[in-house]
Amino acid sequence: MLRRMVSGRSHEACARTPKPKRIQAMMDLADTPRPDDLDGRGNLSERATIEFVRWFLRVAIDQVVFMSSLFDLDTLASRLRSFVTPHRSLKPEATRLLEETLVRGEVERGEASRITGLPERSARRVLNDLTKEGLLAPATPKGPVSLRFPTHSLETLFPRLYSQTSRRSHPVCSSQRRQDQRAIWTRLARRLARIIHE
Numbered sequence: 001m002l003r004r005m006v007s008g009r010s011h012e013a014c015a016r017t018p019k020p021k022r023i024q025a026m027m028d029l030a031d032t033p034r035p036d037d038l039d040g041r042g043n044l045s046e047r048a049t050i051e052f053v054r055w056f057l058r059v060a061i062d063q064v065v066f067m068s069s070l071f072d073l074d075t076l077a078s079r080l081r082s083f084v085t086p087h088r089s090l091k092p093e094a095t096r097l098l099e100e101t102l103v104r105g106e107v108e109r110g111e112a113s114r115i116t117g118l119p120e121r122s123a124r125r126v127l128n129d130l131t132k133e134g135l136l137a138p139a140t141p142k143g144p145v146s147l148r149f150p151t152h153s154l155e156t157l158f159p160r161l162y163s164q165t166s167r168r169s170h171p172v173c174s175s176q177r178r179q180d181q182r183a184i185w186t187r188l189a190r191r192l193a194r195i196i197h198e
Helices: 020-030 046-071 073-084 094-104 109-116 120-133 151-157 164-169 175-197
Strands: 136-138 145-147
Touching (some): 020 046, 046 073, 073 151, 094 109, 094 136, 094 145, 109 120
16 A cells, blocks of 8 residues: 555665575475474474464564554654645645545545535645645546655655665665565465465
């Protein structure tokens, strides 16, 4: 969802992934043959499989916690207000529309007046201003609007992900590294799926 909401080029942050040697060691462990009749019923070691699954889940949970801390969605509403306040082209009531969209996921255009407390024409203007700013957009020409995060807003809305300081401090977060990380997670997920089906 967040990828769809961020316009322009991809701005994925580098994720924390285990070191390749550790990943290979755990995948090799998962392929350990069953040593005796007390270690499961299939061809592979049940104890090794359980250890691999536990390790995989620990890594996945760590990833979720890490990325959640970077997005910091609990305080996104206040950051939306901080983004709107200094903009002369955006009325204060624009914040109400953004916050409502954040909570509900999307809002119908006709609800702008009720949400902002402005007359219909003024509310429509606020909605249009947010659309021009790139903060709201519909999936279809006349459909409900949902939040978008244009490139120029990212440092304010997601400072832990997109600050200039962060980019200077982490030059290794290149497109190639992101591709490598996706490949690693794909391999792990496929291995886990194979275990489940076995």
